Amino acid sequence: MSFLSHLFARVLPRTLILLAATVVMTIALVQWAPGYWSDVRELDAQTGSSVREALEQQRSNHPGAFVAAREWIHSALRGDLGTSRQFAIPVSALLAERSTVSLRLLVTALVTGWSASCALAVCLALVNKRGMAALCMVPAACLLAMPVGALSVLCFVTGSGGPALVMALLIGARELQFFQRLLNDTLREPHFLYLHAAGVPARRILLAFALPQLLSQFLALLLRSILTSVGLLIPVEVIFDLPGLGQLAWSATMNRDMPVLLSVTMIFACILVLFGTIADFRMKPANP
Amino acid sequence: MRRPDALWALGLLLLLAATLVARPHGSWSAQDRAQLLAPPSTTHPAGTDSLGRDRLSRMSMACLLSLSGSAVAACLTILLAVLVGGWIGLAPSYARAPVLLLCDLLLCLPLLFLFLVVRSTLPLNLPPWRSALITLGLFALLSWPSGARLIAARVSEARTSAWMLQARAAGIPATRLLCSFVVPYLFPLLIAEFLTCLPLFIIAEANLGLLGLGVGEPLPSWGGLLRELDNSAVLATSYWSLLPLASLMLVMGLLQSISLRKESA
Numbered sequence: 001m002s003f004l005s006h007l008f009a010r011v012l013p014r015t016l017i018l019l020a021a022t023v024v025m026t027i028a029l030v031q032w033a034p035g036y037w038s039d040v041r042e043l044d045a046q047t048g049s050s051v052r053e054a055l056e057q058q059r060s061n062h063p064g065a066f067v068a069a070r071e072w073i074h075s076a077l078r079g080d081l082g083t084s085r086q087f088a089i090p091v092s093a094l095l096a097e098r099s100t101v102s103l104r105l106l107v108t109a110l111v112t113g114w115s116a117s118c119a120l121a122v123c124l125a126l127v128n129k130r131g132m133a134a135l136c137m138v139p140a141a142c143l144l145a146m147p148v149g150a151l152s153v154l155c156f157v158t159g160s161g162g163p164a165l166v167m168a169l170l171i172g173a174r175e176l177q178f179f180q181r182l183l184n185d186t187l188r189e190p191h192f193l194y195l196h197a198a199g200v201p202a203r204r205i206l207l208a209f210a211l212p213q214l215l216s217q218f219l220a221l222l223l224r225s226i227l228t229s230v231g232l233l234i235p236v237e238v239i240f241d242l243p244g245l246g247q248l249a250w251s252a253t254m255n256r257d258m259p260v261l262l263s264v265t266m267i268f269a270c271i272l273v274l275f276g277t278i279a280d281f282r283m284k285p286a287n288p
Numbered sequence: 289m290r291r292p293d294a295l296w297a298l299g300l301l302l303l304l305a306a307t308l309v310a311r312p313h314g315s316w317s318a319q320d321r322a323q324l325l326a327p328p329s330t331t332h333p334a335g336t337d338s339l340g341r342d343r344l345s346r347m348s349m350a351c352l353l354s355l356s357g358s359a360v361a362a363c364l365t366i367l368l369a370v371l372v373g374g375w376i377g378l379a380p381s382y383a384r385a386p387v388l389l390l391c392d393l394l395l396c397l398p399l400l401f402l403f404l405v406v407r408s409t410l411p412l413n414l415p416p417w418r419s420a421l422i423t424l425g426l427f428a429l430l431s432w433p434s435g436a437r438l439i440a441a442r443v444s445e446a447r448t449s450a451w452m453l454q455a456r457a458a459g460i461p462a463t464r465l466l467c468s469f470v471v472p473y474l475f476p477l478l479i480a481e482f483l484t485c486l487p488l489f490i491i492a493e494a495n496l497g498l499l500g501l502g503v504g505e506p507l508p509s510w511g512g513l514l515r516e517l518d519n520s521a522v523l524a525t526s527y528w529s530l531l532p533l534a535s536l537m538l539v540m541g542l543l544q545s546i547s548l549r550k551e552s553a
């Protein structure tokens with residue numbers, strides 16, 4: 001089956017079904033959550049019985065999860081994502097503003113984390129000293145043993161780093177372990193050992209032969225790295241009070257802001273499905 | 289560190305935590321209002337928190353609770369993964385499709401985001417033990433799909449393997465086939481899955497606790513104790529507030545070394 005026919009026959013229908021199911025699941029979850037049906041007017045003692053009855057009637061007329069999902073998808077396809085319950089502005093405007101902040105944070109963190117871990121892994125492979133590798137792996141293991149929230153709180157409270165640094169450190173620590181293992185395994189392959197024995201310098205083996213061979217695996221790792229960093233956005237943005245998508249998702253969840261939560265969930269699901277699918281395609285030639 | 293050493297160290301750490309909780313001044317909930325944020329003393333070796341509670345006892349209890357709770361949640365995850373993975377691996381394709389869709393549905397969102405959204409939509413004003421059960425139960429209920437997919441692949445591999453065909457041709461009953469051949473065949477995968485889930489749940493609980501969605505007060509958990517770091521005044525006056533973070537990192541390091549050893553074996 002060719003790439004395009006596989007894409008249109010299997011991947012695309014599966015993705016659309018998944019996204020529709022995600023909308024239904026999110027709506028059902030939020031409608032079921034305590035506090036979703038409450039209205040501030042009910043807390044006011046001066047609210048008359050007629051208003052209370054009207055609110056009760058409005059509640060009973062509310063559509064179920066499937067109908068609400070169908071309505072939301074229909075209006076989303078026309079470009080209308082609804083109005084935020086908590087900010088009282090169109091969700092599309094809110095998303096446009098917040099996604100720029102998150103995108104900038106993601107790109108900065110990914111570029112910094114990846115450059116640092118790539119450079120360190122290549123240096124370690126060139127030096128080829130077990131002690132040096134262990135010395136670099138200990139701080140990486142310590143960073144991975146720390147919850148992202150705790151690292152963010154420590155950096156925030158002590159003023160020793162911003163959100164980009166926290167994310168770059170975590171991404172870098174995680175990828176360093178993968179890179180080092182990947183390079184070690186590759187350099188132990190028979191043809192590289194043969195080149196080494198033939199007196200080809202280590203730097204040339206690494207830069208001219210090993211790294212180009214690993215390019216497709218590096219790309220797959222980069223895609224996985226993007227998926228991981230999307231998950232890190234929420235605690236980092238909440239703790240650093242950064243107005244991005246992560247913080248928006250958090251406040252929408254806590255305030256039962258269904259239109260915003262649905263849109264943010266869709267964005268996260270689309271990113272995961274899209275990059276996950278590309279990563280699967282990229283991994284196939286590397287690992288048949 | 290070799291795997292048996294790391295296992296022993298983890299066991300000793302748990303024993304130490306249990307001993308510290310059981311000591312005479314080791315109540316994790318008793319408040320000493322005369323000693324708020326007190327420095328280390330003989331009665332409170334790691335000082336007290338902002339409510340005058342013994343920090344060492346609370347940390348020990350958090351270690352016991354988070355580690356044992358996460359271990360139970362990881363076992364439940366594996367049980368669900370085995371059931372669902374077994375079904376996917378053995379059922380006909382029409383019965384497999386909806387289960388696979390459910391797996392994909394849970395996998396198409398970042399796990400931490402999923403935990404946050406689902407936990408925040410559940411009641412938050414619950415008794416502490418119930419909030420702990422809900423938080424850890426949620427981890428088990430939402431984390432099985434990746435394990436189920438691995439187990440399904442392994443089960444379908446076993447179903448079509450030559451040894452299975454031979455065992456069935458020899459007339460071995462299905463129960464014995466399952467207990468004596470299939471379970472030992474899956475066992476290394478289950479151990480690896482357990483060692484993946486355990487640190488994941490510990491870290492997830494800590495992250496949820498830091499955001500106020502974890503185990504409810506006064507029950508101590510790593511997430512709850514790490515919230516103390518949020519107070520810069522406490523952090524500046526007492527470095528003992530970093531003790532829970534240090535203990536969490538120690539446990540995570542031990543778990544990581546156990547996993548690495550298992551992987552290289």
